[in-house]
Structures are given as C-alpha cells and as structure tokens.
Amino acid sequence: MIEVKELHKQFGKVTALDGLSFSAPEGQITGLLGPNGAGKTTCLRTIYGLLKPDSGQAFIDGIDAGQQPLEARRNIGIFPDKFGLYERLTAREQVAYFAALHGLEGEAGDQATEAALQRLDMLEIADRRATGFSQGQRMKVALAQAIVHRPKHLILDEPSRGLDVMSTRILRELLRELRAQGTSILFSSHVMQEVAALCDQVVVVAKGKVAAQGTTQELCELTGESALEEAFVKIIGTDEGIAA
Amino acid sequence: MTNPVKIVWRKELKDAIRDKRSVMAAMSYAFFGPLLMAVAFYVMISQLTDPSDVEIDIKGAEHAPALIEHLNSNGIVQREKAWAAGQQPITLEISEKWAEDLAIAMPAQVTLTADFSATKQRGDIRRIERAIESYAKQIAYIRLQMRGLDPRVVRPIDMVRHDTATKGSRAAILMGSVLIFILLSVFFSGMNVAIDISAGERERNSLELLLSQPLNAHQLVLGKALAASSFAIFGGVLSVILIPIIFRFLPLHNIGISLSLDWTMMVLIVLMLVPLALFATSLQLFVSFRAKSFKEAQTYISFLLMLPMLAVFGVEFARLKNPVLYYLPLTGQHQALLDIIKGESLQWLPMGISALATLLVSWLLIRFIGRMLASEKVVFGL
Numbered sequence: 357m358i359e360v361k362e363l364h365k366q367f368g369k370v371t372a373l374d375g376l377s378f379s380a381p382e383g384q385i386t387g388l389l390g391p392n393g394a395g396k397t398t399c400l401r402t403i404y405g406l407l408k409p410d411s412g413q414a415f416i417d418g419i420d421a422g423q424q425p426l427e428a429r430r431n432i433g434i435f436p437d438k439f440g441l442y443e444r445l446t447a448r449e450q451v452a453y454f455a456a457l458h459g460l461e462g463e464a465g466d467q468a469t470e471a472a473l474q475r476l477d478m479l480e481i482a483d484r485r486a487t488g489f490s491q492g493q494r495m496k497v498a499l500a501q502a503i504v505h506r507p508k509h510l511i512l513d514e515p516s517r518g519l520d521v522m523s524t525r526i527l528r529e530l531l532r533e534l535r536a537q538g539t540s541i542l543f544s545s546h547v548m549q550e551v552a553a554l555c556d557q558v559v560v561v562a563k564g565k566v567a568a569q570g571t572t573q574e575l576c577e578l579t580g581e582s583a584l585e586e587a588f589v590k591i592i593g594t595d596e597g598i599a600a
Numbered sequence: 601m602t603n604p605v606k607i608v609w610r611k612e613l614k615d616a617i618r619d620k621r622s623v624m625a626a627m628s629y630a631f632f633g634p635l636l637m638a639v640a641f642y643v644m645i646s647q648l649t650d651p652s653d654v655e656i657d658i659k660g661a662e663h664a665p666a667l668i669e670h671l672n673s674n675g676i677v678q679r680e681k682a683w684a685a686g687q688q689p690i691t692l693e694i695s696e697k698w699a700e701d702l703a704i705a706m707p708a709q710v711t712l713t714a715d716f717s718a719t720k721q722r723g724d725i726r727r728i729e730r731a732i733e734s735y736a737k738q739i740a741y742i743r744l745q746m747r748g749l750d751p752r753v754v755r756p757i758d759m760v761r762h763d764t765a766t767k768g769s770r771a772a773i774l775m776g777s778v779l780i781f782i783l784l785s786v787f788f789s790g791m792n793v794a795i796d797i798s799a800g801e802r803e804r805n806s807l808e809l810l811l812s813q814p815l816n817a818h819q820l821v822l823g824k825a826l827a828a829s830s831f832a833i834f835g836g837v838l839s840v841i842l843i844p845i846i847f848r849f850l851p852l853h854n855i856g857i858s859l860s861l862d863w864t865m866m867v868l869i870v871l872m873l874v875p876l877a878l879f880a881t882s883l884q885l886f887v888s889f890r891a892k893s894f895k896e897a898q899t900y901i902s903f904l905l906m907l908p909m910l911a912v913f914g915v916e917f918a919r920l921k922n923p924v925l926y927y928l929p930l931t932g933q934h935q936a937l938l939d940i941i942k943g944e945s946l947q948w949l950p951m952g953i954s955a956l957a958t959l960l961v962s963w964l965l966i967r968f969i970g971r972m973l974a975s976e977k978v979v980f981g982l
Contacts, residue, residue: 404812407976429814436812440804444618445611456607457813501809 357381358403358432358509358542363412365398365564372398373409374564380542380557382508385535387555388544391592395564396544397437400513403542405429416509430458433507437514439498441486447493448473448482451500458505472504476526492523499530510534511542516550528554552584562592604815608823613830616793626789626831630838633781638846645851654724655679660694667694667710667735674731688715690724705743778847779937780912782839783930786873787880787908789835791901794828794884799897802889808980811973818970821889825882825966832877833870840869865940872933872951875958879929880908882965889969890978926950929958 358380365373372395380386390396401407403414405425414421414428421428442450451472455465473482476496481489486497502510510531516524531541531554545551551558552572560567560575568575568591572584579587616622653675661668661678671677683689693711695701701708710732714725741751801807811817844861861869887904888897911930925931926947932954939946972978 401980406808406812406979426814426816429812434809434812436805436809438805439809440801440806442615442806443804444615449611449614453607453611454813456602456611457604457815459814461602461607 357415357417357540358386358511359415360399360403361413361415363399363402363414364410365395365402365407366410371564373402373412375412376561376565377412378559378566378569380509380540382540383535383538384556385531385541385543385554387551387558388542388561389548389551389558389588390544390546390561392546394561394592396546396561397513398564399561400511400542400544403428403511404432404434430505431507432509432511433502433505435498435502435510435512435515437517439494441489441494441497443487444485446483446485447478447489447497447500450486450497451504454501455504460505468504468506469500472500475503476500476530491518492520492526495519495523495527499527503530503534507539509540509542511544513544514546515543516545516547548585548588560588560591567591604819605823605826608815608820609826609830612793612797612824612827616796616827616831619793619796622792622796622831625792626835627838629788630785630835631842633785634778634839634843634846637778637781637843638850641847641850653677654690654727655681656690656692656724656728658692658694660696660698663696663698664694664708667698667732670735670738671728671731674727674734676728676731688718688721690714690721690728692728702739776916776938776941778843779934779941780909780916782836782843782869782873782937783876783912783934784905784908785839786832786836786877787884787905789838790828790830790832790877790881791884791905793831794824794881795888795894795897795901797824797827798885799888799891800894802891803893811979816970817973818967821885821966821969821973825878825885825962828881828885829874829877832881833874836873836877837870840866840873861940869937869940872936872955875955875962876930876933878962879958879965882962882969883907886965886969886972889972923950927953927957929954929961932957 360379361377363373363376365371374395376395376399378386378388388396388399398407402409403416403421405414405421405428408422416428416431419428419431442453445453448469452465452469455461455468455472460468473479476499478493478496478500481493481496486494489497502512512531515527519527531543535541535556543551543555555572557569557571558575559569568578570578575587575591576582576584579590581587581590655677656679658668658671658678691711691713693713695709695711698708698710712725712728712732714721716722716725740754744751744754801810810820844866883904884901887900891897891900908930912934915925915931915934926935927950932950936946936951936954
C-alpha cells in the first residue's frame with residue numbers, strides 16, 4: 357500500500373503540496389487526477405524519495421520514503437513520464453540493467469528479464485538495439501524495466517502521453533492483470549477518459565491538496581453531475597489545464 | 601548482492617565501448633598526438649644536423665686556390681643554382697691583393713656579405729666563419745714556426761669544454777613536450793564518455809529514473825566515474841606504449857639524445873596515470889552533470905581542458921622549482937614523469953603522497969557530485 361500523509365512542499369513562493377493525503381491500496385488502480393501544475397509530479401517524486409517534503413510523510417508498505425529511500429524504492433516499479441532509452445543497448449540489456457540495480461543478477465536476473473520480456477510479448481525485439489524502436493516498442497521497454505523485479509507497487513506518471521492506440525491497449529491490459537495479482541497501482545494523469553476507463557478510485561488533486569476522492573460514480577453523485585468531466589470541473593472550480 | 605557501483609560501471613563501459621565516437625576519441629588522441637610530435641621532431645632534427653654542403657657565391661676564387669680548397673673540404677662550395685626567391689644571397693669576396701698580402705704577412709681581406717639576422721641561414725654563416733677562422737689559424741701557426749716560435753705562445757688559455765649534460769637530461773628538454781601529451785591523454789580520452797554518461801543521461805531523460813532506483817547517488821557517480829576513467833586509462837596506456845615505438849623511428853641519436861623506456865618504467869607511468877585518470881574524469885563529471893545538454897557540457901569541458909594545460913605548461917615555461925609541486929595532484933605526476941625521463945633517481949615518498957592526494961581529491965569530488973545529485977535544484981532545475 358502506498359500512503360501519503362499531510363505532504364507540504366514549498367518551492368520559493370510557490371506552494372506545490374499543501375497537506376496532500378491519500379492512499380493507494382493493494383489490488384486497486386488509484387488515479388491521481390489533476391490539472392497541470394496541481395502537484396502530481398512533486399507528489400510522485402516525494403514517494404520515490406527524490407524530493408524531501410517540508411513536512412508530512414510518504415509510506416511504501418509502512419516504509420518512510422523520506423527516511424529510507426533505498427528500501428522504499430526496492431518495492432516500487434516506476435514508469436516515468438519521459439522515458440529515455442540507452443540507444444546502444446538492446447532491449448534485453450536495458451531490462452537486465454534495471455533488474456541488476458534491484459539485486460537480480462546472474463541466473464535470477466536472466467530469468468526475471470526473460471519473464472518481463474515475455475509478458476510484454478517483446479521477445480522478437482529483445483536483442484535489437486534501441487535505436488530505431490517505435491514509440492510503442494520504447495514504451496514496452498520502459499514498462500518491462502518497471503516490472504522486471506515484480507514490484508508490489510507500480511507508479512505511472514502520465515503514462516499514455518504520446519502513445520498510439522495499440523500501446524495504450526497493451527498498457528491497460530497489463531495494469532488490469534497486475535491489479536488482479538494484488539499490485540497497488542498509482543496512476544497520475546490529467547486525461548479524464550483514461551482515468552474513467554481504468555481506475556477503481558480517483559483522487560482529484562488541485563493546488564497541492566485533495567479536492568475530492570472516490571470512485572467515478574461517487575464523484576459524479578457528489579457533484580450531482582452525470583459525466584465525470586462536469587464533475588471534475590465542478591470540483592476544481594476551473595477547466596484550465598485539463599484534457600477531455 | 602553485487603555492489604551497485606560495479607553494476608553501473610559494467611553497464612556504462614559496455615555502452616561506451618559500443619559508442620564509436622567515444623572509442624575513436626580515446627584512440628585518436630593517443631595515436632595522433634605522439635605522431636604529430638614525431639613529425640615535428642623529425643623536421644627539427646634534420647634541420648639541426650644538416651650535413652649537406654653550404655652553397656654560396658664566391659668571388660675572386662682564382663686569387664686564393666688554397667683557401668677555396670680548404671673551404672671545399674669543409675663543405676662550403678661555389679653555388680651553381682640561382683638563389684631562391686626571398687632568400688638572401690651569401691657572398692664571399694676574396695680581395696685581389698690576397699696573394700700579395702699573404703706574402704708580406706699583412707692581413708689579407710675577405711668580405712662576407714649576408715643577412716646576419718636570417719635565422720635559417722645562421723647555421724650556414726657560422727660554418728663559413730668557422731672555416732675561415734681555422735684556415736687563418738693554420739697560417740698563423742706556420743708563420744710562427746717559421747720564425748722559430750712555439751705556436752702555443754699565442755694560445756695562452758686552453759679552454760676545455762666539459763659538457764655535463766647527460767644524454768638523458770638533454771632529452772628532457774625535448775621530452776618535456778612529449779610528457780604533456782601523456783598527461784593530457786588522460787584528460788582527452790575519457791572526456792566523451794564522461795559527457796555522455798552525465799549530461800547525455802540528462803538529455804535523454806533517463807537521469808531521474810536512474811536516481812529513483814535503489815542505489816545511492818554517490819554509488820551511481822562512482823560507477824560512472826570508474827567507467828569514464830577506464831577509458832581515460834586506456835588512452836593513457838595507448839600513448840605510453842606508442843610514444844617509445846614512434847620515437848624509435850626518429851634519428852634521435854644524431855642530436856645526442858637517447859630515449860629508452862624499459863617496461864618497468866612504462867608500468868610505473870601507467871600506475872601514476874591511474875589516480876590522475878580518476879581525477880580528470882571526476883572533474884569532467886562535476887562540470888557536465890551541471891550542464892543540461894551534451895553541447896553545453898562540451899563547452900564547459902573545453903574550458904576545463906585549459907586547466908591541465910596551464911598547470912603543465914606553466915610549470916614548464918616558468919621553470920618553477922618548488923618542492924610543493926611534487927606533492928600536488930597533476931603537478932606531482934608531471935614532476936615524477938620528468939624525473940623518469942631524465943633518468944634521475946625517483947622520489948618515492950612525494951610520488952606516493954601525490955598519488956594519494958589525487959585520489960583523495962577525486963573521492964571528495966565524487967562525494968560532492970553525489971550530494972549535488974541528491975539536491976532538488978541540480979536534478980530538476982528547480
């Protein structure tokens with residue numbers, strides 16, 4: 357379970373996080389929905405232990421990411437918003453590198469890598485260098501890197517940005533499968549359709565704090581609107597920075 | 601579990617070896633540097649030891665056949681070809697009263713007309729002057745002997761030139777410039793790799809993900825520094841091996857220089873280059889981790905390359921002789937290399953201390969870069 361408690365973070369005069377609290381339980385896909393600049397990325401970076409919050413804590417299965425960042429990171433898989441690949445390494449080598457960084461080496465590393473590549477149906481491109489990979493193939497490599505160590509938590513930052521239809525389908529399928537296996541999945545997005553299609557629980561973030569929380573249906577009921585889009589606009593009070 | 605440093609090192613090395621640009625950069629400097637040097641030396645040596653005849657215009661040769669014969673045997677001959685454009689003619693004119701003056705023991709006159717400031721002709725002019733002086737001396741001795749005097753009375757002082765310059769120390773002047781190449785090879789060879797694994801990593805948007813993996817920032821930096829240093833050492837080893845081979849083809853013995861580096865010395869030089877390589881790459885990483893792109897890092901690093909050049913050339917030309925130089929990073933290795941080339945006895949303690957100082961500074965730099973990468977400002981540019 358990923359738990360965020362009362363996060364505060366200030367960059368100069370800008371308040372990025374203003375008492376953000378939510379949790380992403382096991383076996384669920386939690387969507388972090390908010391307009392650009394709402395504090396989504398800052399929140400995720402705090403969970404990775406890359407940013408130190410001014411106050412508050414982020415827990416991965418009870419491990420404080422601020423205190424023990426390495427321990428916390430061992431238990432999460434990260435699918436970043438911008439994934440740069442090492443152009444001169446093959447897909448297999450890239451995935452194996454991340455497996456090794458998570459302590460999976462030698463035979464265990466080979467097995468984990470093979471399993472991840474197989475899972476994403478990318479054995480055909482496994483031994484090709486990343487130069488010339490299509491956007492979809494690149495996404496697969498990044499996904500394989502994120503799940504190679506079989507993390508109990510998966511965090512995706514704006515995952516479907518710039519993906520084609522096929523890639524998006526593969527991604528959604530994988531997420532549903534991981535959910536069934538009991539992974540807690542945290543999914544940040546500013547695209548409403550995506551969140552509505554995938555998430556069990558939606559956390560609407562605006563100005564660094566939770567504006568509303570619940571299932572898609574609950575949010576609609578809460579605002580008395582029939583569509584999530586209208587509900588969302590009503591919750592954050594503006595339609596700036598949201599994509600339909 | 602394997603140390604993450606080793607994992608990073610292995611991956612970066614594999615990545616870099618596949619980068620043709622990095623490999624070419626490492627090799628070409630080590631290869632072309634000494635080669636360029638060799639060509640320069642070759643030209644210099646052939647100018648210094650020019651054995652060809654000096655061809656000049658001689659006027660009035662018919663007045664003094666004996667002098668002409670003496671000049672010819674000293675390699676000074678009548679010019680047949682015209683003077684090249686831009687070259688000042690050298691003319692030796694023998695007075696028509698030559699035989700007459702000699703007969704009555706009056707100074708006979710020869711006139712040497714030339715541009716005495718022309719550097720290229722200085723050697724030729726000197727040879728002509730010397731040939732005429734020696735001819736005059738011969739005649740003087742004969743005249744004294746004919747008058748029953750010991751010719752030694754006009755040579756009150758006998759100056760014996762005793763050259764203490766060993767072959768090695770004369771070589772040192774020349775080899776000083778070669779040393780600079782060896783030292784700089786370490787800075788040049790790992791440069792491309794250092795930029796690629798720092799600014800390049802940031803540019804291709806993989807730095808943040810890498811920092812979110814379960815390893816410390818300083819482990820990451822150390823792994824990267826070791827990978828770039830491996831390249832730097834590779835370039836250093838290559839130049840240490842190539843320089844003696846290339847110089848074997850130069851006629852260094854013609855100017856009284858012998859350069860012999862046996863393999864123990866070569867191993868010693870390589871050992872000295874190891875801490876220096878780490879120092880060079882951690883400096884480069886420090887600079888290029890701050891850059892946002894490959895291009896930006898290249899700009900910074902080209903300024904950084906001035907540092908070793910200034911240190912080495914500065915010491916060389918200012919003829920600095922301060923014992924502190926033996927203990928510092930970079931200058932310590934430079935001094936030790938000078939001693940090796942000159943064939944002087946090695947100062948082991950300063951060598952050891954400078955190696956340790958170099959390692960220490962590199963280690964501090966790596967820790968500092970690690971701290972820098974843990975900072976929000978540097979990573980996210982906040």
